[in-house]
Amino acid sequence: xxxxxxxxxxxxxxxxxxxxxxxxxxxxxxxxxxxxxxxxxxxxxxxxxxxxxxxxxxxxxxxxxxxxxxxxxxxxxxxxxxxxxxxxxxxxxxxxxxxxxxxxxxxxxxxxxxxxxxxxxxxxxxxxxxxxxxxxxxxxxxxxxxxxxxxxxxxxxxxxxxxxxxxxxxxxxxxxxxxxxxxxxxxxxxxxxxxxxxxxxxxxxxxxxxxxxxxxxxxxxxxxxxxxxxxxxxxxxxxxxxxxxxxxxxxxxxxxxxxxxxxxxxxxxxxxxxxxxxxxxxxxxxxxxxxxxxxxxxxxxxxxxxxxxxxxxxxxxxxxxxxxxxxxxxxxxxxxxxxxxxxxxxxxxxx
Numbered sequence: 001x002x003x004x005x006x007x008x009x010x011x012x013x014x015x016x017x018x019x020x021x022x023x024x025x026x027x028x029x030x031x032x033x034x035x036x037x038x039x040x041x042x043x044x045x046x047x048x049x050x051x052x053x054x055x056x057x058x059x060x061x062x063x064x065x066x067x068x069x070x071x072x073x074x075x076x077x078x079x080x081x082x083x084x085x086x087x088x089x090x091x092x093x094x095x096x097x098x099x100x101x102x103x104x105x106x107x108x109x110x111x112x113x114x115x116x117x118x119x120x121x122x123x124x125x126x127x128x129x130x131x132x133x134x135x136x137x138x139x140x141x142x143x144x145x146x147x148x149x150x151x152x153x154x155x156x157x158x159x160x161x162x163x164x165x166x167x168x169x170x171x172x173x174x175x176x177x178x179x180x181x182x183x184x185x186x187x188x189x190x191x192x193x194x195x196x197x198x199x200x201x202x203x204x205x206x207x208x209x210x211x212x213x214x215x216x217x218x219x220x221x222x223x224x225x226x227x228x229x230x231x232x233x234x235x236x237x238x239x240x241x242x243x244x245x246x247x248x249x250x251x252x253x254x255x256x257x258x259x260x261x262x263x264x265x266x267x268x269x270x271x272x273x274x275x276x277x278x279x280x281x282x283x284x285x286x287x288x289x290x291x292x293x294x295x296x297x298x299x300x301x302x303x304x305x306x307x308x309x310x311x312x313x314x315x316x317x318x319x320x321x322x323x324x325x326x327x328x329x330x331x332x333x334x335x336x337x338x339x340x341x342x343x344x345x346x347x348x349x350x351x
Contacts, residue, residue, distance in 0.1 A: 026088045030098055030127045031105065033077040036069035039100025049097040050184065050199045051126040077104045081112035088116045093124030127196040163201050165191045167215045170208055174255040179262040184208075206269045209259050210276055216252045217280050223247050224287060233294035238348050240288070241310065241337040248311075249318045249327075257315060281308070297347040306344060313337060 064074040072079035088109055092102035102118060109116035121128050169191035173182040184205060188198045202208035227243050228236055236243075247253060260277075263270035285307045292299050300306065314337070321330045342348045 022084060022086050025086050028088060028090045028102070028105070029129055030092050030096060031076075031090065031101060032098060033101040033105040034069075034075045035064065036075060039098070039104060041100040042097055045095060045097050045099060048095045049125050050195065050203075051097045077101065077108060079108070081109050081114050085109070085112070085114045088114070089119070090116065091119045091121070091129065093121050093126065093128045095123055096126040096128075098126060125196065125199065127194050130194050130197040130200060159201070162193070162197065163211065164215075166193070166198055166201060166208065167212050170212050171216070171252050171255045174212075174258050175251040179258045206266070206272060209269060210272050213256055213259065213273065213276055213280075216256050219252060220247045228287075228291070233291050234348070237288075237291050237295055237297070237345070238338065238342065238350070240291075241314065241334050241341060244310065244314045245317070245331070245334045248314045249321060254318060254322055257319060281311075284311075292345075295347070297345055300344065310337060310341070 064071075067074050069075055070078050088106075090102045090106050092099055099120075102120075106116050106118040166187060169187045170182065173186050173190050177186075182205075184195055184198050187208065188195045191198070198208070202211060223246070224243065227239075231239070259269070260273065263273045285304055288307055289299055289303070292303075314334070317330045317333055321327045342350070
């Protein structure tokens with residue numbers, strides 16, 4: 001039986017407090033063995049592990065409301081292991097909040113004469129296994145002449161797939177519950193991955209948010225390029241406000257605006273967001289310049305300011321549509337923007 005973190009199968013059946021069959025062996029990955037959090041590393045390593053100490057308050061309320069935290073059914077570190085108990089393998093990192101939980105569990109088992117092996121991974125955080133997946137896979141390979149049934153995909157491909165899944169999960173969480181309620185834990189849950197897998201790809205929430213911004217921009221770019229290929233430069237420019245509305249009103253773009261609003265109270269996020277957004281703005285305006293040139297229209301001296309104005313206007317209308325649920329009314333305003341664009345660039349006038 002294998003268990004990680006707060007797996008209740010580990011806390012109940014193996015302790016023999018119930019009349020149930022013991023597993024042949026246990027593999028415990030960064031286990032919580034003391035919900036009272038009496039281990040010293042709950043304090044000494046609190047600043048270096050990504051795990052949020054407050055998660056245990058949630059765990060206590062959900063798993064053992066009103067129970068004595070020293071009860072072995074709640075905190076296995078206080079259990080009686082003198083009776084029959086299966087061999088145990090415990091894995092933990094040396095930079096995780098729950099290191100002492102693993103060490104205390106191992107010592108309790110050894111003191112009772114039971115078979116216990118403690119594997120500590122230097123410099124690794126909580127639930128380190130996803131980070132070491134490739135290494136562990138190599139260690140577990142059998143030296144046999146029988147070829148594998150299928151070839152392992154390249155690391156770069158698997159990494160790209162994981163990052164894409166996490167970015168999509170982050171967009172879903174932000175659009176559904178807002179930036180403030182989106183955490184590493186909620187993204188991991190939405191993606192079906194562990195927190196360790198998330199922090200391996202994105203060490204901090206800010207890193208994930210910047211990746212979301214860039215990924216959404218890449219998706220938007222694909223949409224614009226498809227629209228360019230589908231029509232003439234002149235028609236593309238005439239319909240630009242509508243195309244912008246199609247892109248900026250999507251859930252992914254709304255998520256980006258949520259991140260922008262949140263950056264007001266997060267200096268680190270704001271600084272990195274501005275740097276990335278400035279690069280995006282330059283690239284986006286370059287598209288418009290290329291389309292104007294292809295249509296034989298001279299850009300105005302204030303063309304960059306006009307572009308910025310239209311982006312801001314469409315973003316504002318997208319937010320209004322989300323709040324007011326008045327998409328049809330907002331689309332009338334988009335039509336006014338299209339008329340304004342033709343006024344600013346007479347060469348776009350309808351025949």
